[in-house]
Amino acid sequence: MPWTPDGPNLVIAGDNLTVTATLPDESFRLVYLDPPFNTGRTQRRQTITTKQSADGARSGFKGRSYETIKGTLTQYDDRFADYWEFLEPRLMEAWRLLDGRGTLYLHLDYREAHYAKVVLDALFGRDNFLNELIWAYDYGARATRKWPAKHDTILAYVKNPSTYYFDNEGVDREPYMAPGLVTAEKAARGKLPTDVWWHTIVSPTGKEKTGYATQKPEGIVRRIIQASSAPGDWVLDFFAGSGTTGAVAASLGRRFVLVDQNPDAIGIMRSRLPATTEFSASRAPAVPDPGPTATG
Numbered sequence: 532m533p534w535t536p537d538g539p540n541l542v543i544a545g546d547n548l549t550v551t552a553t554l555p556d557e558s559f560r561l562v563y564l565d566p567p568f569n570t571g572r573t574q575r576r577q578t579i580t581t582k583q584s585a586d587g588a589r590s591g592f593k594g595r596s597y598e599t600i601k602g603t604l605t606q607y608d609d610r611f612a613d614y615w616e617f618l619e620p621r622l623m624e625a626w627r628l629l630d631g632r633g634t635l636y637l638h639l640d641y642r643e644a645h646y647a648k649v650v651l652d653a654l655f656g657r658d659n660f661l662n663e664l665i666w667a668y669d670y671g672a673r674a675t676r677k678w679p680a681k682h683d684t685i686l687a688y689v690k691n692p693s694t695y696y697f698d699n700e701g702v703d704r705e706p707y708m709a710p711g712l713v714t715a716e717k718a719a720r721g722k723l724p725t726d727v728w729w730h731t732i733v734s735p736t737g738k739e740k741t742g743y744a745t746q747k748p749e750g751i752v753r754r755i756i757q758a759s760s761a762p763g764d765w766v767l768d769f770f771a772g773s774g775t776t777g778a779v780a781a782s783l784g785r786r787f788v789l790v791d792q793n794p795d796a797i798g799i800m801r802s803r804l805p806a807t808t809e810f811s812a813s814r815a816p817a818v819p820d821p822g823p824t825a826t827g
Contacts (some may be wrong), residue, residue, distance in 0.1 A: 532811045534558075536765070540777065540787050540805065544797050545813025547769035547790045551624040553813075554788070557633075560696060560764035561785075562625045563755055563776050565638040565747055565827035566618055614643060619650055621769070626654055628767060632696040634661065634759040637686045638747070638827075644684035651688050661687040661695070665727045666751055685755075699723050701757045724754060741799050743773035747827055752779045760785050772827035774800035781805050 534541055534554060543550050625635050635655075639647055652660065664685040673679050689695035704721030707713055733740050733748045740746065752775050760766055762784035768776035771789035773796060780787040781804065791797060801810065 532809055534788055538809075540781065540808045542771070542774070542777070542789045542791075542797065542800050542804065542808055542810045543813055544792060544794075544810070545790065546792055548621055548624065550790045550813050551621070551628065551769055554628055554767075556627055557630040557690075558765060559628050559767040559788070560630055560633050561636070561756065561760040561766045562629055562633065563636045563638070563752065563766065563768050563827075564621070564625060564770050565745075565768070565772065566621070566770045615646060615650065618643075618647075619654075622650065622654055624769075625767075626690070629690040631691050632694050633690045634695055634697075635688045635690075636664075636755050636759070637688075638683060639686070640683050641680055644686065647686055651686060655688040655690075658692050659688050659690070661689050661697075662726050663687075667727060667729050668732050670732050685751075687759075695759075696761065697758055698761065699758065701761075702754055703757065728754065741773045741803060743796065743799050745827075746773045747775050749775055749779050752776055753783070756780055756783055756785060768827060770827055771800065772796050774803050775827055777804050777808070781808075 532538070532541070534543075536558065622635075622637070625637075629635060635651075637647055637651065648660075648663075662685075664687060666683045666685060667681060669681055702723060705724055707718055707722055710718035728751065730748060730750050733746050739749060756766060756776075756779055760780075764785050766776060766780045766785050766787045767789075768787070769790035771777065771791040772793075774789055777787045777789045777800065789800065791800075797810070800808075
């Protein structure tokens with residue numbers, strides 16, 4: 532079904548460059564993009580759950596036995612040479628689709644973030660740069676011959692530096708690191724997050740985990756949606772992955788359009804998103820595309 536401003540939340544299965552070309556100019560207050568990071572390897576994730584069982588091979592609390600149940604394996608190829616030939620036209624579409632108060636958040640890591648800054652300065656203009664956000668975490672392998680990479684970079688650019696929407700009062704606040712140095716009122720209220728966000732990754736055994744490769748935590752996306760959109764605004768994510776953007780947007784009273792071409796991603800979103808969400812398949816001919824699917 533075609534998207535309309537007064538229509539339902541929508542998930543479209545198809546090539547994102549083909550799908551976005553069908554959307555009208557300046558239709559979205561917020562675009563969040565979490566494209567492949569060009570890591571040079573195949574990304575794999577599998578859901579793992581445990582349940583109590585008399586014949587289980589694992590022992591737990593009070594000697595109870597548990598069995599481990601492995602769920603669906605999801606994967607995508609995150610290796611290709613012409614990364615910016617793939618990504619740049621999609622960033623141009625993001626700029627076109629943002630409304631006059633809109634903001635783009637582009638989520639990458641150290642491999643491509645510096646190139647992205649140069650490209651976005653050219654597309655949006657250097658005066659339209661809002662923030663470089665650092666999501667810092669402490670999980671995963673430890674390097675022995677260099678400093679371990681434990682952060683992602685999120686670049687924020689606005690459509691118009693004079694009119695963009697930003698609601699710092701709407702963002703969940705965080706505790707002061709030294710509450711004794713501020714008034715009791717300030718300590719109780721907490722402080723607005725800075726441009727460095729300490730937040731755990733999605734727990735491999737937590738309730739939020741979907742099993743989708745490189746799923747991002749709801750807490751990170753929540754801050755972005757709270758700050759750069761208002762209830763009722765439209766949010767777009769055309770590297771939708773597991774649907775985190777849609778799940779958070781719905782919980783905050785925003786409306787969403789998600790796009791992905793990976794059948795695993797579509798299946799996860801069907802089970803994760805509100806029942807009122809409409810699912811549609813792109814009928815336009817696919818644009819030849821060497822790139823992988825989403826990571827969100």
